[in-house]
Amino acid sequence: MSSNQEPINTFSSRLVVLPEANIDTDQIIPARFLTTTTKAGLGKVAFNDWRYNNDGSLKADCILNIIDPEEHRILVGGNNFGCGSSREHAPWALTDYGFKAVISTEIADIFRSNSLKNGLLPIVVPQDIHDKLTKNPQQRVTIDLEACELRFEDGTVFVFQIDAFSRQCLLEGVDAMGWILNRVSSIEAYEQRTGKAAA
Template sequence: MRPFTELRSRTVVLRERNIDTDQIIPARFLTTTERQGLGQHAFQDWRQREDGSPDPDFPFNRPENAGASILVAGRNFGCGSSREHAPWALVDLGLRAVVSAQIADIFRSNALKNGLLPVVLDEAVVDELLEHPGIELHIDVARRLVTLPGGSQVEFPLDAFARTCLLEGVDQLGYLLRQAPAIQRYEAMHHEGHAHAR
């Protein structure tokens, strides 16, 4: 993962509530353990018409949304099964943050492990963002702040450990591995203390 300190991007909007992980990445695409390439199948059943052609009205098919890396979605985003492929697909699609009034706990945990920032804001703020797709937001991870187009700032919850991992660009295992020298020093001191006690 690369360090994630801040993000400036236009928004892509999906107004639907209760977008579950099967809608984010349908089960038929879960046969891989490769993260790359899943983005092309994100929201597959919504992106295509019945004849298999792209639906030009779906937000991720619209040319003005190309390159946008913040998704604003209706409440209870990421509900359903615990598949880690869901954040993999969204990251591969080019997203770095998901903004909603409510994000499912398991999805939130999986997202943070994969460098995708779940941003939960007050419902009134999210409703306003849902009504104005394509506006630019600035997200400051260190300060846990979203700056809105008018300059007002709103805080979002992010626990200290997740924040540290994002800022340093490491997952949970990477963070622990970085502590290896301190752990080894402790183990050596602990072992030495036991040896003297004998």
């Protein structure tokens, strides 16, 4: 929940490319890690079955075990990223690992909604921009949320779409719970008008 959420504005980063299509939230965090009653520390099990062998040792060839998360804040995934289960543990795990943005040609609805509430910026790009990103993970790209721009080192600028309200919330670190709590007079009026007030 966004009460303690850091505002996002502009940042630059190298990329982690996971090119597979349909990376579902069971891949991002397998269900057996969902018995937690907090949201802390899930970064260590982000993509658990991609990163660890059955004996708990690290898989040497997994990109997520090779890179320095501090240097790689942007995850570029294949099409339909974040599909499947509604578990908010997925963005909790990704942000705890160190990601600040996810880029794909398509991002699943519930995952996108959950990401926006956790300071993880979901960006949908067309295929040519996606290709330009995946071709060179070592490049540094800049995400400017104020301007809604994805900027490449070669000067290419892509303007991405994001819901205006969600953008404002991310820019200002708006407390989404606080915002909806402030609608209480409208909520009461609705309940009265529709006969849904508590008996």
